[in-house]
Amino acid sequence: MGQATANAKTLYQKIYASHVVGKLNPSTDLLYVDRHLIHEVTSPQAFSGLKLANRSVRRPDLTFATMDHNVSTQRRSIDAAGDTSRKQLEALAANCEENRIPLLDLTHPDQGIVHVIGPEQGLTQPGMIIVCGDSHTSTHGAFGALAFGIGTSEVEHVLATQTLPQQQAKTLKVEINGQLSAHVTPKDVIMAVIGKLGTAGGNGYVAEFSGSAIRAMSMEGRMTLCNMSIEMGAKAGLIAPDQITFDYIKGKAHAPKAEHWDAAVQYWQSLYSDTDAVFDTVVEIDAATITPQITWGTNPEQVMAVDQSVPAPGSFTDVTKRDAAERALAYMGLEPGQKLTDCKVDVVFIGSCTNSRIEDLRAAASLVRGKKVAAGVRALVVPGSGVVKRQAEAEGLASIFKDAGFEWREPGCSMCLGMNDDRVEAGQRCASTSNRNFEGRQGRGARTHLVSPAMAAAAAIAGKFVNIAAATAGEQA
Amino acid sequence: MSKIFAQGLVCPLDKNNVDTDQIIPKQFLTSVSRDGFAEAMFYDWRYLADGAPNPDFVINKPEYQGASILLTRANFGCGSSREHAPWAIKQYGFTVIIAESFADIFFNNSVNNAMLLIQLSKTNVELLFNRCQQGPQQWQIDLASQEIMFGNNAAMGFNIDADIKQRLLSGLDFIGSSEQLNSQIADYEQSRKASQPWLG
Numbered sequence: 001m002g003q004a005t006a007n008a009k010t011l012y013q014k015i016y017a018s019h020v021v022g023k024l025n026p027s028t029d030l031l032y033v034d035r036h037l038i039h040e041v042t043s044p045q046a047f048s049g050l051k052l053a054n055r056s057v058r059r060p061d062l063t064f065a066t067m068d069h070n071v072s073t074q075r076r077s078i079d080a081a082g083d084t085s086r087k088q089l090e091a092l093a094a095n096c097e098e099n100r101i102p103l104l105d106l107t108h109p110d111q112g113i114v115h116v117i118g119p120e121q122g123l124t125q126p127g128m129i130i131v132c133g134d135s136h137t138s139t140h141g142a143f144g145a146l147a148f149g150i151g152t153s154e155v156e157h158v159l160a161t162q163t164l165p166q167q168q169a170k171t172l173k174v175e176i177n178g179q180l181s182a183h184v185t186p187k188d189v190i191m192a193v194i195g196k197l198g199t200a201g202g203n204g205y206v207a208e209f210s211g212s213a214i215r216a217m218s219m220e221g222r223m224t225l226c227n228m229s230i231e232m233g234a235k236a237g238l239i240a241p242d243q244i245t246f247d248y249i250k251g252k253a254h255a256p257k258a259e260h261w262d263a264a265v266q267y268w269q270s271l272y273s274d275t276d277a278v279f280d281t282v283v284e285i286d287a288a289t290i291t292p293q294i295t296w297g298t299n300p301e302q303v304m305a306v307d308q309s310v311p312a313p314g315s316f317t318d319v320t321k322r323d324a325a326e327r328a329l330a331y332m333g334l335e336p337g338q339k340l341t342d343c344k345v346d347v348v349f350i351g352s353c354t355n356s357r358i359e360d361l362r363a364a365a366s367l368v369r370g371k372k373v374a375a376g377v378r379a380l381v382v383p384g385s386g387v388v389k390r391q392a393e394a395e396g397l398a399s400i401f402k403d404a405g406f407e408w409r410e411p412g413c414s415m416c417l418g419m420n421d422d423r424v425e426a427g428q429r430c431a432s433t434s435n436r437n438f439e440g441r442q443g444r445g446a447r448t449h450l451v452s453p454a455m456a457a458a459a460a461i462a463g464k465f466v467n468i469a470a471a472t473a474g475e476q477a
Numbered sequence: 478m479s480k481i482f483a484q485g486l487v488c489p490l491d492k493n494n495v496d497t498d499q500i501i502p503k504q505f506l507t508s509v510s511r512d513g514f515a516e517a518m519f520y521d522w523r524y525l526a527d528g529a530p531n532p533d534f535v536i537n538k539p540e541y542q543g544a545s546i547l548l549t550r551a552n553f554g555c556g557s558s559r560e561h562a563p564w565a566i567k568q569y570g571f572t573v574i575i576a577e578s579f580a581d582i583f584f585n586n587s588v589n590n591a592m593l594l595i596q597l598s599k600t601n602v603e604l605l606f607n608r609c610q611q612g613p614q615q616w617q618i619d620l621a622s623q624e625i626m627f628g629n630n631a632a633m634g635f636n637i638d639a640d641i642k643q644r645l646l647s648g649l650d651f652i653g654s655s656e657q658l659n660s661q662i663a664d665y666e667q668s669r670k671a672s673q674p675w676l677g
Contacts, residue, residue, distance in 0.1 A: 022661040025640035030658055032665050034676055042559065044509035055652070058662075061677055070507055084507040091509050128676070135558040135582060151560035151586035152511075153651060161655050163662055167638070199494055200552035200578060233555060235581050256675030264675045299494050299555075320493045320550060417557075419503045426526075436556060438498045440521045 008274035010171045011240055012206040015146040015271070019129050024165050031166045034128035034145075035062055036158045037114050038101070040085075040092040041069045041419070042133030046156035047095040057099040059162045064123055065096050065103040068113045070419040073382050073409035076106050081420060099159075112385025112411040115139040115353035119223065120387050122252025126241035126268040131158055135230045136353045136435065142222035143249070144241035144271045146206070149230065169235045172205040173279040176213040178287035183468045185363065186221035187355060187433070187452035189213070190228040191293035195303040197283065202234030205281065208273060209239050213287035219248040220359040227354045228435050231300040240272040292469055294340055295437045295450040297328030302437075306455065306467045312336035331439055332447050333427070340449065340465045346428040348379040348460040349442070351409075352416035355433035355453050356384030358391050364433075364457035365397040367468070373405035374463025380407045380422065382414040406460070418443050431459035480646065482593050482620035483573045485545035489609040490535055495549060496556035497583060501565045514565035540613045547571045548605055554583025563587040573618050575625070577602045588641055589651055593620060595635045604633070620645060 009017070019031040036059075043065075050056070057063065067089055072080035078089050089106075096103040104111040110121065115136050118124040126144035131137060133155045140147035150164070158164055174193055194201075207229050214222065222239050229237030246265055249255045256264040273279075291305040302325065304311070313325040313336065329336065334343075350356070350364050361383065373379045381401045383389040389411055392398050402408050415422040416434035418441070424430045426445025433456050437448040451459070458466040505517040522534045530537045536544075547566065553576040554562060563586045566574070574587065575595045587594050595618070597605070608614055608627065617626040620642060624632045644651075669676060 021665045022658045024654060024658070025643065027638065028640045030655055030661075032662070032669065041506050045511045045560075048509070048511070053652070088507050088509055125675075133558060133560075135556065137558075149558035149582050151558055151563075151582060151589060153560060153586065153589035157652050157655065160652050161659075161662060162666075163655055163658075165651075165655060167640075199555055200580075203552065203578060203581060233552065233580055260675035264673070267673065299496070324493055417498075417503050419506060436496075436498065438496045438556060440502055441498050444502075444521055444526070 008277040010273040010277045010279060011144065011208055011238055011271055012146060012169070012171055013277070015127055015129065016168060018127070021163055027167050028165050029167070030163045031129060033062070033131050033158050033162050033164055035064065035118075035123055035130040036162070037118055037123070037130065037132035037137070038063060038065045038155065039068050039114050039132070039134065040088045042152050043095065043155055044088060044091045045152045046159055049156045050159055055160045057101065057159045060100045062162060063101045063159070064118070065092060065101050066111060066114050066117055067092060067105055068411070069413045069417070071106060071412040072420055073412045073414045073422060076410045078106055085420065109386045109390070112388065113353045113356065113413055115223070115227065116356060116384030116388065119143065119219070119248070120252065120385055122249055122255035125249060125256070125264070126245060127271050131164060136227050138230045138234070138237045139223050139227040139353055141226040141229065141237040142219060142239050143245055144239060144268065146236055146238065148236045169206045170204050170280040172202060172207040172234065173282045174207055174209050174285065175211040175282065176209065176285045176287050177211040178213055179216070180213060180287050180290060181469065183292055183454060184290050185452040185454060186217055186224040188293045189287070189290055190225045191295070191300065191303050191450065192290045193285065194228065194232045194300045195293070196285070197232045199231060199299050199301045200233045202229065202232040205234050206236045206238060207232070207234040209237060210273070214239055215242065218359060219244060220357045223357070224354055228300070231435060241268050292452065292455055292467065294455065294465060295448070296332065296334060296340065297325060298331055298437055298439050299324070300435070300437060300450065302328055303450070306340060306465060307470065310334050310336055310338045310340065341467055342464065343429065344464050345377060345431045345459045347424050347430040348377060348456050349382070349415040349430055349432040349434065350380065350453055350456050351382030351384065351414050352434035353384065353413070354435045356382060356388065358388050360433065360453040361388065361392045361397050362395070364453040365400045367454055367457040368404045368406070368461060369400050371404055371461045373460045377460055377463050379405065379460040380409055380415060382409040382422070383411050385411050404461070415442055417441060424448070431456045431465065480619060480621035482618045482645070483545060484617040485615065486541065486543055487546045487548050487609060487614040487616055488535060488541040488544035489606055490547060490549040491606060493550040494552045494555055497554055497559050497562040498556055500554065500562040501559065506559060506561055511564055512568065514561055515568035518565035518569045543570070545570050546573045546575065546616055546618070548609065549574065549576045550602065551577040551599070553579050554587070555580040558582045558586070560586045563590045563592060567592055575602070575605065588644065591645065591648065593618060593645060595625070595637070597635060601633060
């Protein structure tokens with residue numbers, strides 16, 4: 001290989017190299033963390049550990065907290081969350097106060113899901129290393145930041161040292177070129193990628209998404225894409241920043257101030273994979289081949305185009321995949337060959353760190369306008385943050401949802417994981433814009449089908465799943 | 478040199494893609510403590526809807542009571558980053574997990590709780606499951622020589638990252654080791670402030 005190739009680096013390798021503080025062991029580096037986001041569920045034990053060891057928070061100014069996982073979405077009050085959750089929320093408030101960590105608590109108008117408010121507040125910027133005790137931290141990779149989820153021991157480590165021991169991950173390029181068809185959203189794109197690579201296909205890798213289809217996406221679409229890169233096991237998802245990124249960040253509360261803006265942008269413009277950089281694995285996908293997706297099973301790789309039939313377990317050559325499919329169909333109450341478009345839904349959830357941003361709500365509202373939620377369907381819209389909620393109300397989206405019979409809620413993680421009281425009952429089928437269709441994720445015995453916001457909205461109106469590409473084509477004809 | 482990291486009964490959990498929502502469901506995550514999760518491990522599989530133990534779930538079978546080595550398949554620990562998952566598994570009594578592969582965050586979380594996660598080829602995992610079919614197994618895990626010892630001089634080797642092996646053998650404090658680089662952290666912060674003042 002020539003010299004140019006030897007020096008060429010991927011975006012991931014550039015960010016990694018620029019954060020090495022020192023070497024801990026032959027293959028382990030200590031990396032500096034630019035932004036540490038925390039929430040109530042995975043931080044209390046970290047703060048207790050710090051106290052026990054007589055350590056303090058090294059950089060409270062680089063740490064930022066919110067309340068999201070177990071808050072009530074009925075009422076914005078710490079008392080509405082139930083007793084044990086209230087204690088956890090109070091512990092976060094006390095820990096933040098004691099350590100001078102800024103907190104968007106339930107009294108703050110901008111409070112919301114950590115991966116929605118980070119970008120919204122300008123806390124998420126290109127080239128940063130961002131960590132949070134939450135696997136969907138990968139969301140922030142949409143800005144060209146290296147962002148990944150960590151455990152509570154690591155949260156404690158970052159609080160104490162503002163660093164984290166890391167080893168270099170392998171690099172995966174997912175290049176998506178071409179134009180997406182009407183009604184095919186970034187959610188469908190990432191679900192199709194996961195279907196192709198599998199839930200473990202990204203293990204040990206940082207995935208960079210590139211290609212003309214990615215460049216054409218808004219920041220919100222890119223966030224949806226990177227959000228679910230963890231569902232294929234990737235350590236992080238990454239997208240090189242561009243003018244769309246810079247325009248999104250400009251003017252946000254924590255964005256670089258005017259006197260630093262030009263220098264920041266100049267630096268951000270250096271954040272891309274060199275053309276001759278070598279990735280360990282490259283996957284290419286033609287955007288035009290992607291159709292609206294829906295999961296039929298109990299992990300995100302068990303996914304298909306909405307107009308396909310539920311697969312027969314026997315169609316899988318891999319015996320473990322066959323067993324998994326058999327078990328999934330039994331749990332989901334589905335038969336091989338069945339069309340999900342014939343399948344009644346009981347619950348519709350529009351929300352979560354995957355799909356609760358303003359564009360998601362606009363897409364959903366466009367299919368709801370002037371219509372009614374089908375009889376017997378319980379439908380919820382849970383905006384990702386106070387900012388999203390206010391904007392949706394100002395744009396008239398909230399009224400569209402409410403007039404149709406949707407519940408219009410306060411921000412939080414809500415029914416994505418059902419830590420609060422927003423749960424799907426056993427045996428109920430839910431069209432959900434969230435990210436995990438695991439057994440019991442939305443409630444014990446709950447049957448989750450992951451879909452895009454538009455697909456979820458259409459399901460709420462029809463009372464069953466709809467192939468929105470075909471339905472709208474028909475309307476237009 | 479022989480150093481037995483763990484020894485004991487093996488419990489075979491014959492599943493792929495066991496996610497951390499299965500290992501410990503959401504309702505147990507509201508705790509502010511690191512302890513008390515043993516009973517919650519695999520809750521929805523382990524207990525029937527009425528709260529009685531599910532006799533069909535492998536963990537509940539009489540022959541696997543007291544197991545300390547968990548044998549499973551591919552992509553164990555995928556999904557949520559909740560460290561409550563390895564806490565629950567360790568508090569139940571498992572200190573070693575053998576699998577075809579692990580999800581990255583779960584792997585790190587487990588190592589940070591001084592657990593040994595052994596990754597083997599699909600073929601070797603299959604061989605171990607076959608052994609379990611012959612009856613309850615008692616194995617020894619020698620971390621120094623990187624071997625799973627089945628008794629009667631039979632053993633299977635395994636690979637492990639040298640840095641992780643060193644950490645597990647030395648039992649060094651996770652944060653303490655990094656704090657030894659405190660002056661380098663301070664230097665980094667200074668140059669960061671100079672070159673990228675917008676970062677604070």
